Amino acid sequence: MKICDVTQFYSPRSGGVKRYVHEKIAFIESSSPGDEHVLIVPGARDEVTRNDRSRVYSIRSPLISRTTQYRVLLDLRAVGEIIERERPDLIESGDPYQLGWKAIAAGRLHHIPVVAFYHSHFAEAHTRSWPLLQPAARAYVRKLYNGFAATLVPAPRLAELLASWGVTNTRNVSLGVNSEVFHPNGPSAQRPAERTLLLYVGRLAPEKNTATLLKAFSLLPDEYHLLVIGDGQQREHLQEVQANTGRVTWVPYCADAGELARYYRAADLFVHPGVEETFGLVAVESQACGTPVVGIKGSYMDDVILHDQSAWAEENSAAALAGAIQ
DSSP states (O other): OEEEEEOSSOOTTOOHHHHHHHHHHHHHHHHOTTOEEEEEEEESSOEEEEOSSEEEEEEEOOBSOTTTOOBOOOOHHHHHHHHHHHOOSEEEEOOSSHHHHHHHHHHHHHTOOEEEEOOOOHHHHTTTTOGGGHHHHHHHHHHHHTTSSEEEESOHHHHHHHHHTTOOOEEEOOOOOOTTTSOSSSOOOOOOTTSEEEEEESOOSGGGTHHHHHHHHHTSOTTEEEEEEOOOTTHHHHHHHHHHHSOEEEESOOOOHHHHHHHHHHOSEEEEOOSSOSSOHHHHHHHHTTOOEEEBTTSGGGGGOOSOOTTSBSSSSHHHHHHHHO
């Protein structure tokens, strides 16, 4: 079988979705000798990276964020040409925008089944402050995702929500982590002495609710130190807190999974402020490394937390999150 993934959530500095598709590629190359993989993503230039049974097509696309290095893939003709040339047996779309629609159209043209993975709960994240737009956003989700042969979701409660919006083809797919990399019995990164080390891994962006995390940290006493791994449009807020407290370490990006595992093992507590998570991969990785997670109750990440959540914040506020951390 030849599988083709198409996504825009991919850059030199992207996290969960990129790791998802690269783990799929690694599995096919190491453990599935009869299969091939094709990945189509935006990039700085048109190029193809070829391995034994996988190919990564980068299509030249304009940059929309210098901090995260995300690009918007506008050359949909090139996407269609690659799919026509490769003729995969299955297409998986990880994109809820124009690339998702193109995947559906290409699948129909070439009689290839197309499925989607619901990586981003974008309809809720982008309309939380404008509730009057929510019916239109949900109608968009319904129209797009019912065009796929199946919509893969990482949490049963999320499947139920999408079904309530009228998405009729959801399939629950449980995700996990590479336990050969993320486990508690390896080396740890260096950490500040005599401080409780808090860790956050992810984009510094409104949809990740990092402003609440940074405000919460500013309320904590001097015994706490915050390590942030990630970059994004809220980096100035992070740098302000770093300058004001002197208790923040910032690593803009960590590309190596083994190094990331060492950071997880070094931390006393992983803090995840997200309220729109569809899964919460970093929370699973942290727990796999033996580090407990604290956050704000109510997202679909709750389903993957394997320890008691009674101390978690009951509301999305800096004071509530600071109290949960303590």
